[in-house]
Amino acid sequence: MKHTAIFVSVAPMMDWTDRHCRYLHRLMTRRTRLYTEMVTTGAVIHGPRERLLGFDPSEHPVAVQLGGSDPKELAQAARICTDFGYDEINLNVGCPSDRVQDGRFGACLMREPMLVGECVAAMKAAVNLPVTVKCRIGVDDQDTEAALDALTDSIVAAGCDELTVHARKAWLQGLSPKENRDIPPLDYPRVYRLKRARPGLPVAINGGIKTVDEMKAHLDHLDGVMIGRVAYHEPEILLAVDRDIFGEAPPVADAFEAVEAFEPYIAARLAEGTRLHTMTRHMLGLFTGRPGARAYRRHLATEATKPGAGLQTLRDAVAHVSRADNPASAPALVA
Incomplete structure (x- = not known):
């Protein structure tokens, strides 16, 4: 995938962004990057691959999001996904669910930045696609300045092509996954500071973005914007992305x-x-x-x-x- 100076994407959302959802979204926007639901390395390696990874060619550009923490398994899964024709491999370092924590991946990896770097390096060595990361600004009692910097330093050193930051902490104890999408306060300026400190790294922001005007405001500071629930609950916003962000006619009128x-x-x-x-x-x-x-x-x-x-x-x-x-x-x- 050729990463442009400005990009918009629809977040990977469990139980929502399956192949049928992505096909519908692609009918409404040419310019928005689409993501799969998170799929674990174990499922990719051992599961029914066509059911898990198959997609329609019209979905391009489409990225697969992997969940895992073993560099060798992530490299193997990345190769499999590359063979399926995906445009990007994304590593989940942001999901706070109990199932994810039990598997030692998702948001809990914010505590292990060196391991995340090893995972990125292994995937970069295995495939020629962009390898990207989606993370939080921190977890639990972490200092968000130190935690996000440590993670970013590690993945940049490993060759990460792009970072998307959900601008909230994840609270792994005391909040449900649903509550983690709303209750921790948003801290957009933290992501802006990260971009200013690393101007060469493409950085996108995610979390609580509901309108095209909000997207434009973030794009004054960052390279990309990732929208989530608004794209699912009000998919006509995708028509406005092509028209109002990129100045192009969307594929359909309404x-x-x-x-x-x-x-x-x-x-x-x-x-x-x-x-x-x-x-x-x-x-x-x-x-x-x-x-x-x-x-x-x-x-x-x-x-x-x-x-x-x-x-x-x-x-x-x-x-x-x-x-x-x-x-x-x-x-x-x-x-």
Whole structure:
């Protein structure tokens, strides 16, 4: 992947950014980099690879996020992912879940910066793709200045191509993974200071970013922005990324065109035996703010799970939504 001076990406999100979600997102943005859900090295090496790693060629540029802490296993997994055609290998040093801690990877690796550097070096030696890291600013009682600097020094020395920082601490004791996404306070200036200290390292920021204006404000200080839940719950923001960040026309004009463009993919997957809900669950955030959006969501949530649900189910759901040109002017109570 050719890393440009400014980049935008959609965060790897467990149970959300699967191949169906990524295909939908790519229909709405050419310029946004997409990430897989985190996949562990053990799963890559020993599991059903096509199910875990397969993706549609249209998803490019697409990166795989690996979870692990053994340099040899990460190198082996990186080679496998390279053979699948990914554009980037990303190492998870930010996930705070108990399962991740038990496996000695994710956010707990903030405490082991030298090991993270060894992991990056092993992957760099194994593949010719960009190797990147996503981390927090620290964990638990760590001093965020020292912790983030130590991690960055180690991975830069190992050849890391890019760092994305979720601008919160992770509290591994006392907060659930869900709480860790909201409760620890955001510290954007800490990430800005990191970039100023290391101008040669591409640095992106993640955490709490909800609007294009916020993206632009961060891009005044940093190379990249990673958005997460807003891209899932309000995917039309991806249209604005191409238009307002990069000055390019998005692939489709609106959510209605996105649904129409998604239909052939859905039909092909249905023919393979995939259930409609497996794909349409990623579409519930479309049409947010338009009259009829609530009825659309309700229809999809109840009808798409039924045996035999097909494209007509989706079309019936979309029929609830007004095609008014200016959804922002619609009263919120009818959304």
